[in-house]
Amino acid sequence: MKTLRFSKLILSSALALLLLSLFTSNFAFATKPITIFTDKPSYNTGEMVYVYGAVEQVIPGERVNITVLNPLGKVWVRTLVTPDVKGNYGAVLGSISEMDLTGTYRVMGLYAGYLAEARFQVRIMPNVTIMSDKSVYLTNETISVSGKVSPYLPDFPVTICLKHLDTIKAVAQVTPLPNGSFRYADIYRVKPEDKGRWTVIANYGNLVESSADFFVGLYVNVEVAPRTLRPGELFNLTGRVPFVVSGPVKVKIIGPSGGLWAEFDAEVSADGSYSVQQLVYPYDEPGVYNVTVSYWGVSNHTTFKIGRLGLNTFKVSDVGTFDAIGNPTSTFIRGQQVQISTSLKNNDVIPHRYIYVVQITDRSARVVFIGWIDSAIEVGQTVRHSIGTVITTRGDYTASIMVWDDLASPTPLAETITLTFKVI
Incomplete structure (x- = not known):
């Protein structure tokens, strides 16, 4: 027993x-056929995850099946990789995004029925953005701000701070919505003495911080002188900003047909002033020109006009010869006054000064009289002029009617009109 x-x-x-x-x-045996590792024990947003390892025995046609599970046990990535002749393998699994979960990730490598496992941590650094509802504020306007956090962490508020240089203007705290967005309205009302570049800062749970700039009291004014120009004259644009930020004032000028006439980068001097000049050429299109100036998000507008300087500037009509009491006639007695009368209309888009000229020649083309009137006319206005003289010699005469811009170096503003009359 x-x-x-x-x-x-x-x-x-x-x-x-x-x-x-x-x-x-x-x-x-189960721990030797396959090994798997990650290049780092933990990763942050934007970092790439690499895995590598080795198999003990290479089996032709067999691949390593790599699966990564997130902290909830759901597949984060799955891929297949073929070992080399020595059994080594490696793969790039992807990059960590801000949408990925924070926590422990399992990496599993399966080869010919054998399993190896590794783990890594994901630590997502939260992100916060902030902006003001406007880029520029003027006196008595209220400042509101908004932004977004990612990922949303329910226990962390956003602290908002308004600063000008080293002076804190306002502080507030707000809890983001579950979608990550937040807004704080009317955090500050601008006072008359407030000016310059300001900064709004958002701090998310003391984990991350971001900022954005805006301007208080910034504007840009602009003036064009003269407002009406003719070919050969100089276009002068001047303006000022209340304080200098950096860079030039952008000047853009659009012509009457919508095309770009000129574009400038006007340097801003230390006192905030700027200016540009441009010569007006005869081929520049007549009409209204639109000027836009902009500086760090603020802009202003004005207009000016370029007029014609050619034969279509004025319309000449109702031309005739008249006696002293205004009766139309083409025959005069020696010693009788001859009146040359004309109607002029300004066809241009700008007012004009002009010279109305009457020249009388005899049959041999000898000038027997020349007279003129220096005057001005508004846009679209029609005026009538008469110039008279007394001719004491019998004969046939020709009167030439001309409209010039000046006497010193005349440019015709209308076609020359001629008419004939007789003195008996």
């Missing part, structure tokens, strides 16, 4: 040793 019990004990011990041997052998 004792011998039988001893035999059973020996048999049980042998069986246990065999099972232990098999378990140990299988465990050792």
Whole structure:
């Protein structure tokens, strides 16, 4: 009986040793056929995740199946990779985005039925953006700000601070909505003495901070002199900003047909003034020109006009010869006054000064009289002029009617009109 019990004990011990041997052998084998590692133990937003490892025995056609599970156990990425002839393998799994979950990720590599596992941590650094509802504020306007956080952390508020240089103008705190957005209305009302570049700062739970700039009391004025120009004259644009930020004032001028006439970068002097000049050429289109000046998000507008300087500037009509009391006639008695009368209309888009000239020549083209009137006319206005003289010599005469811009170096503003009359 004792011998039988001893035999059973020996048999049980042998069986246990065999099972232990098999378990140990299988465990050792399962840890060697494949290994897997990540290049870093933890990752942040924007960083790439690399895995690498080795298989003990390369099996032709067999690939490593790599699966990564996020902290909720859902597949983050899955890919297949073929080991090289030495059994080494590696893969780029992707980059961490701000939408990924914070926590522990499991990396599993499966090869020919054998499994290896690694882990890494993802620590998403939250992000916050902030902006004011306008880029420029004037006196008595209220400043409102808004922004967004990502990811949304329910226990963390956003602290908002308005600063000008080293002076804190306002502080407020707001809790973001579950979608990450936040807004704080009327955080500050601009006072008359407030001017310059300001900064709004958003701090998200003391984890991350961002800022944006805006301007208080910034404007840009503009003036064109003269407002009506003719070819050969100089276009002068001047203006001022209340304080200098940096860079030029952008000047853009659009012509009557909508095309670009000129574009300038006007340098701003230390006192805030700026200016540009441009010569008006004869080929410049007559009409209204639109000027836009802009400086750091603020802008202003004005207009000016360029007029014609050619034969279509004036319309000449109702030309005739008249006696002293205004009766139309083309025959005069020696010593009788001859009146040359004309109607002039300004067809241009700008007012004009002009010279109305009458020249009378005899049959041999000798000038027997020349007279003129220096006057001015508004846009669209019609005026009538008469110039008279007394001719004492019988004969046939020709009167030439001309409209010039000046006498010194005349440019015709209308076609020359001629008519004839007789003195008996």
